[in-house]
Amino acid sequence: MMNIVVILKQTMDLEEQVTIEGLKIDNENVELILNPYDEYAVEEAVKLKEEHGGGVTAITFGKPEAESALRTALAMGADKAILVEQERELDESSIAKILAAAIRDNEFDIILGGNMSVDNGASQVGPRVAEELDIPHISTLTKLDIDGENVRAERDSEGDVEIVESMLPILVTAQQGLNEPRYPSLPNIMKAKKKPLEKVDIEDLGLEEVVSKVRSTVVDLYQPPKKKKGRIFAGDLRQQVQKLVRLLHEEEKVV
Amino acid sequence: MTKVLVLAEAKNGKLRSVSFEVLTVASRLAADGEISACVFGSDAERHSKELSKYGAQTIYIAENEELDDYTPDGYKQALLEVIEEMNPDVILTGHTSIGKDILPRIAARLDKALFSDCINIETDDGIIFTRPIYSGKAYQKKKVHDDVVIATIRPNNMEAVENPVTAEIIKLPVTITDLRAIVKEVVSKSNGKVDLAEAKVVVSGGRGVKSAKGFEPLQELAGLLGGAVGASRGACDANYCDYSLQIGQTGKVVTPDLYIACGISGAVQHLAGMSSSKVIVAINKDPEANIFQVCDYGIVGDLFEVVPLLIEEFKSALEEDAVTN
Amino acid sequence: MKQLPETADVVIIGAGLMGCCTAFELAKRSVKNIVVLEKNAIGSGATGQSSGVLRGHYSYEVLTRMAVQSLDTFKYAEEILGADVGYQPVGYLFGVDHQNIENLQKNVEMQKRNGVYTDMVSREEVKEISPYLDTDLFGAFSFEPEGGYGDPVLLSQAYAEAARQLGVTFKQHCAVDRVMTSQDGSSIVGVETVDHHFISTPSVIVAAGVGAHHLMKNAGVEVPIKGQRAQLIYIDPGAEIKKAPSFGDFVQDQYIKPEVSSGHLLLGNADHASPHFINPSDYDKGRYPKHATEKAIETAITKFSNAFPTLDNAKLLASYSAAYEITPDGIPYISRTPVEGVYLCTGFSGHGYKITPVVGKLTADLVLEGESTQEGISLSPFRLSRLNENDSLKAAHPYTTTINAHV
Ligand SMILES: Cc1cc2nc3c(=O)[nH]c(=O)nc-3n(C[C@H](O)[C@H](O)[C@H](O)COP(=O)(O)OP(=O)(O)OC[C@H]3O[C@@H](n4cnc5c(N)ncnc54)[C@H](O)[C@@H]3O)c2cc1C
Ligand SMILES: Cc1cc2nc3c(=O)[nH]c(=O)nc-3n(C[C@H](O)[C@H](O)[C@H](O)COP(=O)(O)OP(=O)(O)OC[C@H]3O[C@@H](n4cnc5c(N)ncnc54)[C@H](O)[C@@H]3O)c2cc1C
Numbered sequence: 009m010m011n012i013v014v015i016l017k018q019t020m021d022l023e024e025q026v027t028i029e030g031l032k033i034d035n036e037n038v039e040l041i042l043n044p045y046d047e048y049a050v051e052e053a054v055k056l057k058e059e060h061g062g063g064v065t066a067i068t069f070g071k072p073e074a075e076s077a078l079r080t081a082l083a084m085g086a087d088k089a090i091l092v093e094q095e096r097e098l099d100e101s102s103i104a105k106i107l108a109a110a111i112r113d114n115e116f117d118i119i120l121g122g123n124m125s126v127d128n129g130a131s132q133v134g135p136r137v138a139e140e141l142d143i144p145h146i147s148t149l150t151k152l153d154i155d156g157e158n159v160r161a162e163r164d165s166e167g168d169v170e171i172v173e174s175m176l177p178i179l180v181t182a183q184q185g186l187n188e189p190r191y192p193s194l195p196n197i198m199k200a201k202k203k204p205l206e207k208v209d210i211e212d213l214g215l216e217e218v219v220s221k222v223r224s225t226v227v228d229l230y231q232p233p234k235k236k237k238g239r240i241f242a243g244d245l246r247q248q249v250q251k252l253v254r255l256l257h258e259e260e261k262v263v
Numbered sequence: 264m265t266k267v268l269v270l271a272e273a274k275n276g277k278l279r280s281v282s283f284e285v286l287t288v289a290s291r292l293a294a295d296g297e298i299s300a301c302v303f304g305s306d307a308e309r310h311s312k313e314l315s316k317y318g319a320q321t322i323y324i325a326e327n328e329e330l331d332d333y334t335p336d337g338y339k340q341a342l343l344e345v346i347e348e349m350n351p352d353v354i355l356t357g358h359t360s361i362g363k364d365i366l367p368r369i370a371a372r373l374d375k376a377l378f379s380d381c382i383n384i385e386t387d388d389g390i391i392f393t394r395p396i397y398s399g400k401a402y403q404k405k406k407v408h409d410d411v412v413i414a415t416i417r418p419n420n421m422e423a424v425e426n427p428v429t430a431e432i433i434k435l436p437v438t439i440t441d442l443r444a445i446v447k448e449v450v451s452k453s454n455g456k457v458d459l460a461e462a463k464v465v466v467s468g469g470r471g472v473k474s475a476k477g478f479e480p481l482q483e484l485a486g487l488l489g490g491a492v493g494a495s496r497g498a499c500d501a502n503y504c505d506y507s508l509q510i511g512q513t514g515k516v517v518t519p520d521l522y523i524a525c526g527i528s529g530a531v532q533h534l535a536g537m538s539s540s541k542v543i544v545a546i547n548k549d550p551e552a553n554i555f556q557v558c559d560y561g562i563v564g565d566l567f568e569v570v571p572l573l574i575e576e577f578k579s580a581l582e583e584d585a586v587t588n
Numbered sequence: 589m590k591q592l593p594e595t596a597d598v599v600i601i602g603a604g605l606m607g608c609c610t611a612f613e614l615a616k617r618s619v620k621n622i623v624v625l626e627k628n629a630i631g632s633g634a635t636g637q638s639s640g641v642l643r644g645h646y647s648y649e650v651l652t653r654m655a656v657q658s659l660d661t662f663k664y665a666e667e668i669l670g671a672d673v674g675y676q677p678v679g680y681l682f683g684v685d686h687q688n689i690e691n692l693q694k695n696v697e698m699q700k701r702n703g704v705y706t707d708m709v710s711r712e713e714v715k716e717i718s719p720y721l722d723t724d725l726f727g728a729f730s731f732e733p734e735g736g737y738g739d740p741v742l743l744s745q746a747y748a749e750a751a752r753q754l755g756v757t758f759k760q761h762c763a764v765d766r767v768m769t770s771q772d773g774s775s776i777v778g779v780e781t782v783d784h785h786f787i788s789t790p791s792v793i794v795a796a797g798v799g800a801h802h803l804m805k806n807a808g809v810e811v812p813i814k815g816q817r818a819q820l821i822y823i824d825p826g827a828e829i830k831k832a833p834s835f836g837d838f839v840q841d842q843y844i845k846p847e848v849s850s851g852h853l854l855l856g857n858a859d860h861a862s863p864h865f866i867n868p869s870d871y872d873k874g875r876y877p878k879h880a881t882e883k884a885i886e887t888a889i890t891k892f893s894n895a896f897p898t899l900d901n902a903k904l905l906a907s908y909s910a911a912y913e914i915t916p917d918g919i920p921y922i923s924r925t926p927v928e929g930v931y932l933c934t935g936f937s938g939h940g941y942k943i944t945p946v947v948g949k950l951t952a953d954l955v956l957e958g959e960s961t962q963e964g965i966s967l968s969p970f971r972l973s974r975l976n977e978n979d980s981l982k983a984a985h986p987y988t989t990t991i992n993a994h995v
Contacts, residue, residue, distance in 0.1 A: 020397070022397060022398055022400070022516070022539070026397050026400040026401050028401060033396075033397065033401065099376055100367070100376070100377065101370065101371070101374070101375070101376055101377075104367075104371060126397070126398060127396060127397055128396055129379070129380060129394075129395065129396055129397075129398070130377075130379040130380065131363040131367070131379060131380075132363075132367040132370070132377055132379060133367075134367075135335070135364060135365075135367035135368045135371070136367045136368065136370070136371040138335075138368065139367070139368040139371035139372055140371055143443075144335065144336065144443035144444045145335060145368075145444070146444055147363075147364050148360070148364075159444075164360075165360040165449070166359065166360045168449050168450065169449070169450045170446050170448070170449050171446070171447045171448040171449075171450070172444050172445065172446055172447065173444070173445055173447050174443055174444035174445070175443065178443075178444070184458070185458060222408055223375065223376035223407075223408055223409045224376045224378070224405045224406060224407055224408055224409070225405065225406050225408065226403055226404065226405055226406075227391060227404050227405070227406045228402075228403070228404035229401060229402070229403050229404070230401065230402055231400070231401055231402070232399065232400075232401075232402065238543075238545075238555065238556075238557070238558040238559050238560060238561055239559070239560050239561070240550075240555060240560075240561040240562075240563065241560070241561070241562055241563075245562075245564055245568060245569065245572065246572055248562050248564075249562070249569060249572040249573055249576050250576055252544065252560055252562065252573070252576075253573065253576040253577055253580050254580070255560065256521065256542065256544070256560075257577075257580045260521075260541075260542050260559075262463075262464070262520040262521040262541060262542050263464065263488055263521060263577065263580075263581075
């Protein structure tokens with residue numbers, strides 16, 4: 009029996025156009041989804057439960073609408089969920105402390121999360137939570153085997169595969185390729201609406217003071233300059249291709 | 264006086280160029296202050312000369328074979344010792360596999376903010392880092408309010424400038440205890456099939472490819488460039504390829520460095536799946552095709568002529584590389 | 589890439605289904621010098637979002653006739669247009685509740701009279717046609733084997749290509765800024781594009797979908813049209829469904845389109861009781877939600893599960909939100925306007941695809957003949973002025989479960 013915790017986040021679907029309002033990204037007309045890397049984490053958690061028995065608790069910190077990301081996790085097979093509700097946006101340091109506090113109240117053998125969120129792209133929260141809880145972590149996981157207390161994992165290290173051994177309890181973060189997240193079935197989507205979802209706030213966790221410290225402020229937010237119009241080549245076909253290859257290779261450096 | 268510490272990284276016995284880039288950033292932040300570097304592993308000392316070439320005035324060495332492979336516990340212990348020793352105001356490293364794994368733990372331990380994946384630094388009015396968010400669809404400037412500044416710097420983004428100094432070398436006798444996770448083995452990634460969603464290069468075919476066989480030159484090109492093959496729904500619907508290759512609104516979303524669209528008209532639903540690619544190349548025989556509106560480079564022509572030419576030309580370009588390297 | 593001409597005999601604004609088809613029909617009737625101006629790309633508007641369901645089933649006789657007369661184009665597209673347009677005759681099943689059995693019978697009679705190959709079908713027959721459907725939910729069914737679905741983007745491209753062959757000029761990524769009229773506003777002078785190119789012309793056909801609102805307002809004509817959010821979900825039925833027709837469930841107001849190639853199903857909402865409208869200027873800027881709400885997804889799942897209770901392994905693959913180009917009575921405008929030489933071909937209110945071929949012919953009639961030459965189809969129900977005259981088209985036997993002008 010394994011006590012499994014997944015930490016996750018709701019993000020904007022990156023297919024959507026990004027619009028900036030002052031120092032914030034406009035979230036009004038966009039689709040909010042479960043962060044794709046966290047989706048791998050949820051899938052892996054549910055697979056662990058199916059293999060070893062136990063239960064999966066999904067935890068997030070965010071605005072009330074983040075509930076729908078938790079419901080997605082519940083539809084995929086998590087058993088209960090905790091939403092630490094907060095309208096303010098906080099930095100990674102505070103978020104990690106909040107999640108760690110919420111996790112501490114539960115028993116856990118393993119904590120899974122995504123290796124980064126596609127919106128903020130910081131890759132911080134997983135290792136920070138591990139440090140707060142004083143447990144080891146393995147990041148950018150592409151394979152996970154657990155046998156008793158023993159953990160054997162493969163992690164992606166800039167293209168190389170590292171085979172890492174460790175012990176429970178542990179925190180791991182998911183990389184693309186870890187698994188193929190399941191599509192929730194229609195009945196499970198409906199059942200997920202009835203699974204337990206607990207809402208707590210920062211005061212409940214006794215962290216009001218800890219998170220009120222301002223460590224950084226956003227002073228500017230802008231979009232990269234618009235793509236200039238594409239270049240259509242003309243003339244002899246082979247020369248066109250040569251020109252293209254040279255540009256891709258030497259100037260764009262994408263090959 | 265600002266004291267900056269750079270965690271340098273070696274790979275296959277050589278310092279990584281990102282370490283020089285970070286040292287260059289360090290010299291901007293230090294101004295008249297002090298730049299230190301640290302480097303770990305049993306033969307770490309051999310890197311000191313190169314580190315001093317890029318401005319490291321003090322070099323902390325932890326010669327310990329427990330540090331030959333990166334582990335979060337080992338590096339954390341060593342780095343905390345260096346930090347204790349010198350009390351840095353700024354701690355920097357590359358936004359690399361190691362950098363983004365270790366600095367969050369260090370920042371958590373020191374109870375500080377961490378600025379990840381920074382691409383620019385301003386120092387006129389406090390310290391302000393620029394970092395891309397939303398996969399580069401927006402940029403954020405963040406001002407630091409902590410007393411210790413910790414950041415990871417995006418590799419291949421800022422120039423490394425030589426700044427030779429004579430360095431003092433300090434060997435720290437670190438004892439590494441209790442490694443809770445250990446690296447058993449490192450395998451270079453096999454050259455198996457590249458995952459479409461992860462591929463740096465995607466060569467995609469549409470209805471213009473005309474048959475399953477028509478995909479063969481595209482596969483060859485993708486293989487040559489270490490990329491993957493994708494498709495439009497038009498090609499999937501026509502049974503030229505599997506639906507798992509479909510890119511677009513009802514397929515996969517990809518953001519490779521290079522996207523080559525062959526015989527794809529550029530319907531909005533297709534664009535939804537690939538328009539955030541860094542460089543888009545379109546090959547289509549219809550000069551009016553919509554794909555030319557979104558591409559960076561376009562060739563008007565028959566893909567069955569253009570793709571083989573591309574294969575030839577890329578081959579010779581890549582061979583030249585192999586010779587000069 | 590192509591230079592825009594200074595003058596044209598006809599300018600068509602918008603290269604959706606209607607603009608492309610009309611261009612083809614005009615060219616076929618020897619109109620020279622036709623220019624089609626499209627803000628984005630061919631088929632990038634409502635056409636590109638369309639579910640593409642094909643049916644002859646309408647409660648409005650004139651629309652039934654239009655659908656019937658259009659069907660051949662889908663069936664014989666290779667011969668008529670020189671290209672396949674993805675026609676899939678999987679059949680169209682239509683189900684109503686007990687109160688509407690008589691309406692259904694009357695409408696099916698009307699449809700048969702007008703040449704729709706259709707009939708009432710028994711529960712037992714429906715078990716054959718759609719094995720997973722819970723037939724007890726319904727009072728009665730009709731079926732038309734030649735219904736099904738097709739690919740609207742392919743159809744618009746096929747019309748455009750065939751029109752090009754006949755000499756029509758298409759200019760994409762070229763938005764029209766203004767329709768320019770004589771000083772007193774009574775007749776057309778030409779159009780001006782957003783990059784200030786002017787084309788003088790005696791005839792303009794506004795086939796710009798919701799874009800017609802802005803264009804006509806500047807010419808002093810109020811055209812009531814706006815966007816209406818349409819939320820769709822895309823599922824894997826979780827079972828190998830060998831037979832699945834397109835299905836109109838008018839007990840629960842949903843429609844289901846199968847996809848032969850993938851085996852997946854598209855579920856659309858047909859309940860227009862509390863519409864979410866999008867005003868024309870937001871529609872033009874693309875400023876409306878592109879995702880489905882949780883509530884809409886939940887509703888769609890509930891309706892689907894009610895109708896197909898044994899498909900409990902079905903999986904949600906995707907969901908999205910699009911926008912219909914809707915008129916107050918759900919009936920399109922194929923109409924002249926108070927400005928002489930300016931014609932409307934827009935407002936197809938979420939059901940234009942299946943009647944496209946005839947719409948193109950009617951619009952060509954309107955411009956060239958001033959009246960319809962299509963058998964049994966009058967242009968009168970489609971005139972813009974009907975709204976002020978309070979003379980909207982009425983169905984003889986409308987279904988009572990739904991406020992749904994689309995059937
Ligand atoms: C709700 C919905 C969802 C959809 N989702 C998706 C999706 O996720 N992904 C997707 O791709 N589409 C999707 N579509 C379909 C989309 O609208 C287009 O129909 C499809 O993308 C067209 O595929 P294509 O570009 O391969 O084909 P076509 O549009 O037929 O284009 C073929 C192109 O090939 C060129 N060509 C032909 N021969 C040659 C040659 N020898 N050399 C060079 N060029 C040649 C032609 O000039 C033409 O431009 C969706 C549609 C709808 C309605
Ligand atoms: C979600 C959805 C599902 C549907 N399902 C079905 C179905 O199952 N069966 C069916 O029969 N029908 C269906 N329809 C309806 C059908 O698809 C539409 O009625 C039809 O596509 C309308 O074609 P159109 O040419 O009038 O409009 P559009 O395709 O919107 O074309 C208008 C064009 O005008 C252009 N334009 C606008 N302003 C300007 C300007 N100022 N200058 C230049 N160009 C401009 C636009 O870019 C656009 O391309 C559906 C529609 C939707 C939205």
